[in-house]
Amino acid sequence: MKSLRRGLWDGEVGKDARGRFSCRICRRSLVARTEAEDGVERSCPDCGRAWKSRASPRWRTTGG
Incomplete structure (x- = not known):
């Protein structure tokens, strides 16, 4: 199973x-x-x- 990031890259x-994430093959x-x-x-x-994606992000942005 690939990671979600790798799926975006491919x-x-x-x-x-x-x-929202969607499948580019099926458009769902x-x-x-x-x-x-x-x-x-x-x-x-x-x-x-x-x-699959991680349970928690590795970094967070503060917006500043």
């Missing part, structure tokens, strides 16, 4: 104007499933591909 996953929004220790797994309901 062009398999895209973001819309509101920041990804469904998120939270796992306690492993992070968040996002999958496409049509093609079944899945991508």
